[in-house]
Structures are given as C-alpha cells and as structure tokens.
Amino acid sequence: MKVLLLGGNGFGFEHADSYKRLGVEFSVFSRNKDVLSKYNDNYGVKKTFTDISEAINSDYDMVDIVLPHTIHREYAEKAMKRGKHVLVEKPIADSLEDAKAMISSAEKNRVKFMVAEQYFFDASARYALDAIKSGKLGKILTVIVRSQQLFKKQGWRTTEKLMGGGGLIDGGIHYMQTFLDFGGPFSNLDAIVNKGKSSIEGEDNSVALFHFKSGAAGIFYYSWAYANPPSLPAYEVVGTEGTIYESNLNRNREKRTSYGKPVLNGKVQDIEEIDVIDGEISGFMNAVEKDMDVPYSPSLALRNLEAVIDIYKK
Numbered sequence: 001m002k003v004l005l006l007g008g009n010g011f012g013f014e015h016a017d018s019y020k021r022l023g024v025e026f027s028v029f030s031r032n033k034d035v036l037s038k039y040n041d042n043y044g045v046k047k048t049f050t051d052i053s054e055a056i057n058s059d060y061d062m063v064d065i066v067l068p069h070t071i072h073r074e075y076a077e078k079a080m081k082r083g084k085h086v087l088v089e090k091p092i093a094d095s096l097e098d099a100k101a102m103i104s105s106a107e108k109n110r111v112k113f114m115v116a117e118q119y120f121f122d123a124s125a126r127y128a129l130d131a132i133k134s135g136k137l138g139k140i141l142t143v144i145v146r147s148q149q150l151f152k153k154q155g156w157r158t159t160e161k162l163m164g165g166g167g168l169i170d171g172g173i174h175y176m177q178t179f180l181d182f183g184g185p186f187s188n189l190d191a192i193v194n195k196g197k198s199s200i201e202g203e204d205n206s207v208a209l210f211h212f213k214s215g216a217a218g219i220f221y222y223s224w225a226y227a228n229p230p231s232l233p234a235y236e237v238v239g240t241e242g243t244i245y246e247s248n249l250n251r252n253r254e255k256r257t258s259y260g261k262p263v264l265n266g267k268v269q270d271i272e273e274i275d276v277i278d279g280e281i282s283g284f285m286n287a288v289e290k291d292m293d294v295p296y297s298p299s300l301a302l303r304n305l306e307a308v309i310d311i312y313k314k
C-alpha cells in the first residue's frame with residue numbers, strides 16, 4: 001500500500017515510528033527541510049515533499065493527515081475526491097459542519113475514513129468498558145475522567161485559530177472518548193471553561209458535570225493550566241456492585257499506552273497492553289486492504305466533537 005504522511009513534524013514522528021515498526025514504506029510532506037532530512041536519515045522514506053499541492057496530487061492509496069485542525073476538511077476532501085483512503089488526526093475537525101462534510105465525502109467517494117483516536121484502542125479503557133457493559137459494576141452511579149498538566153510547549157498548537165479552540169478540543173477530546181464510552185448518551189451538561197497560565201492562546205482549563213441518560217453522573221476535568229499536578233487516576237467508575245479505576249502507577253513506559261492498568265475492586269488486572277498508535281494505524285490499513293469497516297467509526301469522533309462544542313457553548 002502506498003502511504004502519504006501529510007504533516008511530518010511534531011506528532012507526525014509518532015505515526016512515522018509506527019509505519020517503521022509495521023514495515024510500511026511511506027512518503028512524507030513537511031515544509032521544514034530539516035524535518036525531511038530526519039525522515040531520509042531515520043525512516044528511509046520513499047519520497048519527500050515540501051509542496052503540499054504536489055504531495056496531495058501524488059500517487060498513493062492512503063493519506064495520513066497530521067495537520068492543524070482547521071484544515072483537516074480541506075485536505076481530507078481533496079484526497080477523498082481522488083479516491084484515496086484517509087486517516088486524520090483528532091479532532092475530526094474544528095466544527096460540526098466540517099466533520100459531517102468529511103464523513104459525507106468519504107461515503108460519496110466510497111473510500112475508508114477514520115479519525116486516529118488512539119485512546120479508543122487502549123487495552124485498559126477497553127477492559128473497563130467491558131466491565132461496565134457486562135454488569136460487573138452493577139448500575140453505574142458516577143463516571144470521572146480527568147487529566148491535568150501544565151502546557152508550556154510552542155508551535156501551532158498554541159494558536160487558537162489553528163486549533164479551533166484551546167486545550168479541550170485539542171487534547172481533552174481524547175478523554176471525552178473514554179468518558180462518553182463509559183457514560184453513554186447524556187441529556188444535559190453544565191460547564192465552565194477559562195484561561196490559566198499555559199502557553200496557548202485559547203482556553204486551558206475546563207470542568208463539566210454531565211447528566212447521563214442512564215441516571216449516572218459524570219465529572220469531566222481537563223486542564224493545561226495545572227502546575228505540579230498530583231498523581232490521580234485518569235478514569236474512575238463507581239457502580240452499585242463495584243468500582244474500576246486506572247492505576248497511573250502502572251502505566252507502561254515502554255509501549256505507547258494511553259492509560260495504566262485497570263484496578264477492578266481493588267485488584268490490578270493483568271491485561272495484554274498494545275501500542276495504541278500501532279493499533280490504530282494497523283487497524284485502519286487492515287480495513288482498507290480487506291475492504292472492511294474501519295475499527296473506529298467516524299460517528300464516535302463526531303459524538304466527541306459535539307460534546308466538546310456543547311461545553312464551549314456553556
């Protein structure tokens with residue numbers, strides 16, 4: 001399969017590491033020639049591009065888009081119209097209009113389309129979701145998902161216009177995936193978003209209380225303004241018959257996992273962990289090669305974006 005990585009810098013290297021590990025030859029676009037030199041030296045890429053128009057019009061089967069959120073739709077649709085399968089980094093887009101247009105374009109052009117939401121593939125989150133659905137916890141009472149850090153990086157992710165918002169739409173949407181998987185559909189929410197001392201232009205501190213249709217309560221907290229954060233579970237679920245939470249002390253530093261091992265009723269569960277980026281990329285490529293449904297439906301990415309936008313509206 002001929003693969004084009006559209007956007008080689010930053011998180012593009014994470015995708016490149018997976019292609020290298022999976023033995024997939026690929027080409028790459030970046031405007032930064034120093035970045036392209038690293039690809040030539042370390043990844044043995046087939047071809048490099050500094051012109052995005054030349055790249056998007058080149059001969060390939062699949063394009064992997066790792067570009068600013070606000071231009072996801074533009075380049076996804078350009079690829080789809082040429083009959084190319086598209087994998088795009090989260091969030092799916094910065095607006096519901098663009099997200100729905102991308103899904104519609106994939107259907108119209110009969111190509112595979114998937115958002116690279118690695119948190120969906122995390123073994124800890126999948127185990128916890130199975131525990132919830134199987135009834136091991138009884139009736140779910142409370143779902144808590146949180147992440148807190150101090151963001152001091154630079155680059156396009158600090159620019160509100162390119163992100164389509166702030167920390168919530170950029171990084172928090174990962175955790176929204178887990179939160180809504182665990183809690184299910186919600187009837188309403190209350191939220192506050194504000195700006196702290198991170199390096200980004202947009203909002204960097206968000207807290208929301210969700211009322212799930214099941215009757216459960218949900219607490220969602222995401223912050224890039226939290227200096228020296230304590231070690232806390234990224235997810236906790238309380239039910240009438242038990243609890244499960246993530247053990248951040250058991251996070252796998254050798255593999256790229258999203259969460260640590262799950263702790264079910266006080267006992268750490270011995271699960272088989274996977275590299276989540278390897279998992280999403282190999283899963284998408286397998287769907288393309290075998291003409292199967294993609295493992296992560298774009299409808300879930302749309303669901304997550306809708307919740308984020310609902311929080312922004314409050």
